[in-house]
Amino acid sequence: MLRRAAIHRWLLVLMAVFVALPAAAQAPTEGAKAAAWIVSQAQADGSFPGFGLGETADAVYALKASGLKVDTNVQSFVEKNASAIAAKPGVAAKFVLAELLLGYNPRSVGGVDLVAAVTGSYKADSGMYGGDVTTHALALLALNAAGAPVENKALNTVAAVQIADGSWSFSGDTSAGAGDTNTTALVIQALVAVGQGKSESVSKAVAYLQTQQNSDGGFPYAKNSSYGSATDANSTALVIQAIIASGGNPTAAPWATATGNPLSALLSLQNASGAFRYDAATPDDNAFATYQATPALFFVTYPLSVLATAPQPTAVPNTPMPSTPVATATPKPNTPITLPDTSAPALPLWPVVVGLGLVCIVAGLGLRRIG
Numbered sequence: 001m002l003r004r005a006a007i008h009r010w011l012l013v014l015m016a017v018f019v020a021l022p023a024a025a026q027a028p029t030e031g032a033k034a035a036a037w038i039v040s041q042a043q044a045d046g047s048f049p050g051f052g053l054g055e056t057a058d059a060v061y062a063l064k065a066s067g068l069k070v071d072t073n074v075q076s077f078v079e080k081n082a083s084a085i086a087a088k089p090g091v092a093a094k095f096v097l098a099e100l101l102l103g104y105n106p107r108s109v110g111g112v113d114l115v116a117a118v119t120g121s122y123k124a125d126s127g128m129y130g131g132d133v134t135t136h137a138l139a140l141l142a143l144n145a146a147g148a149p150v151e152n153k154a155l156n157t158v159a160a161v162q163i164a165d166g167s168w169s170f171s172g173d174t175s176a177g178a179g180d181t182n183t184t185a186l187v188i189q190a191l192v193a194v195g196q197g198k199s200e201s202v203s204k205a206v207a208y209l210q211t212q213q214n215s216d217g218g219f220p221y222a223k224n225s226s227y228g229s230a231t232d233a234n235s236t237a238l239v240i241q242a243i244i245a246s247g248g249n250p251t252a253a254p255w256a257t258a259t260g261n262p263l264s265a266l267l268s269l270q271n272a273s274g275a276f277r278y279d280a281a282t283p284d285d286n287a288f289a290t291y292q293a294t295p296a297l298f299f300v301t302y303p304l305s306v307l308a309t310a311p312q313p314t315a316v317p318n319t320p321m322p323s324t325p326v327a328t329a330t331p332k333p334n335t336p337i338t339l340p341d342t343s344a345p346a347l348p349l350w351p352v353v354v355g356l357g358l359v360c361i362v363a364g365l366g367l368r369r370i371g
Contacts (some may be wrong), residue, residue, distance in 0.1 A: 004209075005013055010096070010194060012108075015066075024280060025297075027263065027267060027297040028297075028298065029272075030065060030267055030270055030297055031065070031066050031294055033270070033274030034062070034066070034270065034274050034275065034276065034290050034293060034294045034297065035062060035063055035065075035066035035067075035068050035274075035281050035294055036274055037273055037274035037275045037285070037290060038059055038062055038063060038287075038290060038291065038294065039063070039068065041059075042059075042071065042073070042074075045073075045076075045080075046071070046075070046076050046077030046357065047073045047074075047077045047142045048287065048290050048291070049287050050287050050291070052091070052289065053081060053084060053085055053091050053095075053368075054088075054090070054091045054094045054095075055287065055288055056074065056077065056078070056098075057091075057094035057095050057097065057098040057285075057290060058094070058288065058291035058292060059276045059291050060074065060098040060101060060102065060140055061097070061098065061101065061291070061294075061295055061304055062290070062291045062292075062294035062295055063294075064299045064304065065099045065294055065295035065297075065300040065304065066294060066298065070102060071179075073104070075102060075104060078095060078098070078099070078109060078110070078206075079109055079110030080110065081110075082109045082110035082111065082112035082114070083110075083112055084111050085109075085114065085117075086113075086117035086249035087117075087119050089117060089120075089121030089129060089130040089135055089139060090130055090132075090134060090135035090139075091366070092114045092121075092136050092142075093120050093129075093135065093138035093139045093141065093142035094138060094142075094286060095109070095114055095143055096114050096118060096142035096143075096145065096146055097114055097138075097145055097303050097304065098119040098143060098147055098302075099114065100146065100259050102291050102306055106142075106146055106230045107146075114262050115142070115143070115146050115148050116144060117277050118139050118142055118148075118312050119143065120147060121135070121139065122139075122151055122154065123210040124153070126157065127151065127153035127156060127157035127160070128154065128161075129154060132152060132170055132171055132172060133168050133170060133171070133172050133183050133187065134170055134182075134183050134186060134322060136154070136157070136158070136159075137183070137186045138157075138190075139273070140153075140155075140190040140191075140193070140194055141189065141193055141302050141303040142303070144190075144193050144303070145193070145303040149252065150194065151172070151371075152346075154177075155194065155196070158187060158190075158191065158201065158208050159201050159327050161174055161176075161203055162174075162204065162205070163176065163178060163179045164176065165177075165179060165204075165208050165211070166179075166184075166201075166203075166204030166205045166207050166208035167179025167180065167181075167184045167208040167222075168180075168183045168184050168205070168207075169183060169204065170183050172183070175232075177224070177370070178324065179222065180209065180221050180222040180225065181209060181212050181219045181220065181235045181238065181239055182221060182234065182235055182238050184208060184209060185206065185209065185235075185238035185239045185241060186238060186242075186302070188202055188205050188242040188245060188246055189205065189241060189242055189245045189301055189303075190302070191302055192245045192246060192301075193245075193302065195247070197224060197246060197247070202246055202268040205241075206242070206246055206248070207237055209242065209243075210254060210255075211223075212239075213216075213227070213255070213262075214230075214231050214265070214330055215257075215259050215260070216231055216232030216237075216260040216265045216268070217231075217255070217256065217259065217260030217261040217262050217263075217264055217265040217266030218232070218236040218260070218262060218266065218268075218269075219230060219232075219235040219236045219239045219265075219330050220235055221234075229271035230279050230280065230281065231279060231280070232268075232269075232278050232289070233266060233269045233276040233277065233278060233279070233286070233289040233292065233293050234292045234293075235287050236262055236265055236266045236269075236276070236296075236348070237266060237280065237289075237293045237295070237296035238291075238292065238296075239262060240262045240263060240296040240299075241265065241295065241296055241300075241301040241302060242301075243255060243262065244299050244301050245301040245302070250262040250263050251263050251264075257311035263296075263297075266293055266296060266297070267297075268280075269293075270293075271283070273285055273291075275287070275289075275290045276289040276290045276293045276331070277289065356361040
């Protein structure tokens with residue numbers, strides 16, 4: 001009986017160890033479905049639908065995270081619209097990241113230097129790139145990824161506009177209650193990318209995100225905001241990325257409870273089509289929500305540099321283009337990006353399943369001998 005009890009105890013210990021392993025790529029099947037839906041939304045000119053030019057960059061992030069090859073038609077679109085992209089520093093920063101992911105030089109896109117467009121938006125008096133905190137964070141991510149220098153004051157500005165509760169607001173407003181999960185999650189990833197992952201600012205920001213979590217495990221834009229307090233796909237996806245970037249696991253404590261975790265909350269918003277809806281009360285397929293949700297399903301965080309491909313030749317603008325790009329690679333989970341000051345990368349699930357199976361087999365044989 002003592003030996004039987006000892007085996008039971010070891011079984012429980014080993015099972016706990018396996019279950020506690022970080023759970024990367026928890027939703028590769030759901031992520032592949034989302035990516036396939038995104039491919040189906042590609043426009044004849046190479047763009048993807050959304051609020052503006054920037055959503056095509058978001059679609060690129062999603063497809064690269066899922067392992068799908070991005071059609072060269074997309075690059076033709078980027079080059080044709082390079083001047084309009086460069087006119088807005090936040091959009092330019094997004095496409096700097098997209099160009100790096102696609103293997104193109106962001107300093108020469110249809111004759112336009114997108115990196116220069118980002119650096120040129122810096123304001124010495126405020127120490128900020130662009131006119132809002134989201135653009136500033138995107139600029140930090142883009143410049144760091146492109147190997148371009150970042151103004152020292154720009155990093156100090158991040159701390160200066162952090163609100164007392166640990167959050168950041170889109171506009172830079174530092175009054176109590178002005179912060180939101182989206183801006184905060186993006187700034188966390190930017191700080192981690194530039195080597196500030198263990199800073200007090202990040203610790204305070206992560207603590208703020210914990211206060212915004214709903215009982216289902218998901219996140220709203222901001223509790224008590226005009227957008228409501230319901231869990232939405234965009235906010236939950238960005239927070240998942242911030243948790244991973246800062247060394248956490250969105251499927252474990254303190255993020256996981258008996259009623260849900262960020263990943264399960266996000267998956268609850270996926271439609272049968274593979275697309276995501278914005279929130280439970282808005283059932284329609286939402287392109288932007290799907291773009292943002294997909295990288296989170298594969299546990300890939302900004303700046304997504306690990307997904308970058310080898311340089312490709314510049315697309316010829318006048319080359320005939322197919323009306324709908326075709327996915328040419330099998331969807332597969334990617335290893336989370338390796339960033340400074342994070343914990344060890346999470347592991348795939350199959351070793352966990354195999355390990356648990358072996359433990360149970362060995363224990364079963366031991367119990368049979370005892371009996």
